Amino acid sequence: MKVYGRITVFPIMPSRISRLYELAYNLWWSWHPEARELYSSLDPELWEQVGHNPVRFLSEAEPQKLEQAATNSQYLERYDSVINDFDHYMHPRQDETWFSQNYPHLQDKTIAYFSAEFGLHESLPIYSGGLGILSGDHCKEASDLGLPFVGVGFLYPQGYFIQHVTRDGVQEALYEKLHFSEAPATPAVGPDGNEVVISVDLPGRRIYAKVWKLMVGRVPLYLMDTDVDPNAPHDRELSARLYAGDREMRISQEIVLGIGGVRALRALGISPAAWHLNEGHAAFLSLERCRELVAQGLTFHEAREVVTANSLFTTHTPVPAGNDTFNYDLVDKYFSSYWSLLKLNRDQFMEVAREDHGWGSTYGMTVLALKLTGQHNGVSKLHGAVSRKMWQFLWPGLDVDEVPIDYITNGVHTFSWIAPEINTLFRRYLDPDWGRYVDDPAFWDKRIDMLPDDELWKVHATRKELLINYARERLKQQHLRLGEGSLQIDEFEHFLDPNAFIIGFARRFATYKRAALLFRDIERLKRLLNNPERPVQIVFAGKAHPADDPGKALIEQIYRASRSPEFKGKIVFLENYDIDMARYLVSGTDLWLNTPIRPYEASGTSGQKAALNGQPNCSILDGWWAEGFNGENGWAIGEEREYHDQEIQAEADSIALYRLLEEEVVPSFFERGESGVPHRWVGAMKEAIRTCTPQYSMRRMVKEYTQRYYVPEIEQSVQVGENSYEEVRALATWKERVQKYWDGVQLYVQGQREGQLSLGEGIIVKAWVRLNNLAPEDISVELVYGETRDELAIPQHTIPMEYSKREQDGAYRFEAHLQPEDSGSIAYNVRVVPTHPLLKGKYEMGLIRWA
Secondary structure, three states: OOOOOOOOOOOOOOHHHHHHHHHHOEHHHHHOHHHHHHHHOOOHHHHHHOOOOHHHHHHHOOHHHHHHHHOOHHHHHHHHHHHHHHHHHHOOOOOOOHHHHHOHHHOOOOEEEEOOOOOOOOOOOOOOOHHHHHHHHHHHHHHHHOOOEEEEEEOOOOEOOEEEEOOOOOEEEEOOOOOHHHOOOEEOEOOOOOEOEEEEEEOOEEEEEEEEEEEEOOEEEEEEEOOOOOOOHHHHOOOOEOOOOOHHHHHHHHHHHHHHHHHHHHHOOOOOOEEEEEOHHHOHHHHHHHHHHHHOOOOHHHHHHHHHHOEEEEOOOOOHHHOOEEOHHHHHHHHOOOHHHHOOOHHHHHHHOEEEEOOEEEEEHHHHHHHOOOEEEEOOHHHHHHHHHHOHHHOOOOOHHHOOOEEOOOOEOHHHHOOHHHHHHHHHHOOOOHHHHOOOHHHHHHHHHHOOHHHHHHHHHHHHHHHHHHHHHHHHHHHHHOOOOHHHHHHHHHOOOOOOEEEEEEOOOOHHHOOOHHHOOHHHHHHHHOOOOOOEEEEEEOOOOOOOHHHHHHHHHHHHHHOOOOOEOOEEEEOOOOHHHHHHHHHHOOEEEEOOOOOOOOOOOHHHHHHHOOOOEEEEOOOOHHHHOOOOOEEEEOOOOOOOOHHHHHHHHHHHHHHHHHHHHHHHHHOOOOOOOOHHHHHHHHHHHHHHHHHOEHHHHHHHHHHHHHHHHHHHHHHHOHHHHHHHHHHHHHHHHHHHHHHHOEEEEOOOOOOOOOOOOOEEEEEEEEOOOOOHHHEEEEEEEEEEEOOEEOOOEEEEOEEEEEOOOOOEEEEEEEOOOOOOOEEEEEEEEEOOOOOOOOOOOOOOEEO
């Protein structure tokens, strides 16, 4: 029969076991090792078959086995421990969480976090890669720290694709529908007790989205789904897949995410005090917030001040092509009836997100996000610098270092990614409650030497065996599907040698990640992998986007190499990379390899997970590794610079990589003491744990977001709402006046000073400004000076110039004393920027006038 609906009916069980169902509907179990063990111990084979999904597991488990567990004293003892932990976690004392201890007065506020994907667990395939894993980890740590936090995104029924690799190495994308009855999701209900369904208008029609609720520990995650009545078949598919479809599908998805997401929160009775846009996909939410305020009587400019005051945008993409843009004709089609609700005309609406190119202009989602949020950040120190350079054109006249895009380096949720055996080791030798000190570098500095080398090495060998067994089983399943015979299947029982050195490379197969960099010199790679005294093996895994033909070609190249006589059993490609596979790889390989084209890796977090489990990294100095590498916790490939030619860069990097592996990395691994323990290598493992575990933890990251962004935004949100937005209205009026007259502002300086000064000498610099209907209090005049390098001035110091008097011709005179503190060649200039006590930053308006 045709399926109309689908529900899961659970067996009637004793009340103690029935609490497992309650636990199954909270993702907390996914990072609590004892909770995972509670399910898997009931029926290990079924647990594997259902993809570690407790909801589906409980619906398919044999009642007899559950009944037996209900009378097993040993099982019930573990059960009571887990349930007690769960209850304590979900209902902490009022002052027990980090947030409640530090910000007790803000616990009734809400932080809203929007992302197009959330990587929470392998049983919920609504993520594609690092962005989604980061979002999922962010929610988990927000829960751990007790933040008043909600997530907003999509519950894609078909999720991201299942990857099959053919006998020829061709990636095939398959989609399986996620049955919500088997997912830890329940329909979200509003204050009236009714299920929440929101609507947005698309060209010629209105579409609806049902809102689902997932509990990520204490954090509710609200995910929308358009596969509902009365949507037409095409619209029901709108949220079916992650990052699928054409440009119209993309803009439709982003309208639902941004505009629909705001409406979902309103329908749920949630009024966030701080808003976080994780990447530009959700940028339309700022327009919707402006529309709400315009409907309340504010102008668009006033509404924009309110919206930017408490919103943060995190950019993840260091290349222009990776940032969504839409042609004006598409924007006309989808927003022609919307901009009037903002009291804007078409040109004004387009100007908000205009991104100019040599061939014309587009509507840029990153530009929209940057212009309608008050704070902006990249996801590593290097990425912050790259982002400032990329988007400098939005702040013309500013030096790149002054562009208001900061950075917070990504981290990983420790207890989601640490191997159980490593966790046990830490509890035994560091502290039974070591998790309390995850982000405390002093704890790791003091305790890391308490780990005996032989114990750490023994645990690593266990994880390596588990990875090898896992990989062999996955390879057998893959090739059984491909119809290979028993002789070929038996071969996989001998793939991967636990005594060999195993390199791990697992990530999205985007071309800039250069998965095939090791294959540039095949003869050299053969010698490296086939040395009988120091055998080396490589495990690859990762998906290419279904539309990325060059990425799929890389998979084919590596797969074909893995099946060649020279590399069979030495190179392995595991299909359908997901969170489950990642846990084995980041804890079971010996070395984590990362070879992106610098500076295209915004941050990367897989290497952080590997380091947490004692794996040194061998990586290009890009993303987080550019700041994480200290010379002893792994290896750096190549030089810390960029190249004008990517082919030259690839050649230089590959030569550096071969040399590292041949002369340093592999010899270090095989250098053994009398006990068989490679003490120098274990030293690098310990150093990786010591340096990377605290600094690249999600706990450190979320605390940093809270202290630097969330709390100030919440406080600003309260401030701007006072007295019917009186201050905001005044600021918006002032900005409009400055914008109107700024082009007429003139600045000139009294002559130029060339020559020499003795150290300790100074000069008086005078500047005159014609203000064109503005007042001296509307501006700040600054003397800027710094070193000169390669005929360029590096602005290093800023001196405010003091208002002296108004001249008879109407110009305003400003003066400053320039007395350099260091010797050397310097250059100086004078600039004028608008200033107002309510501005969130000096360069917020993007206006500047240089002499």
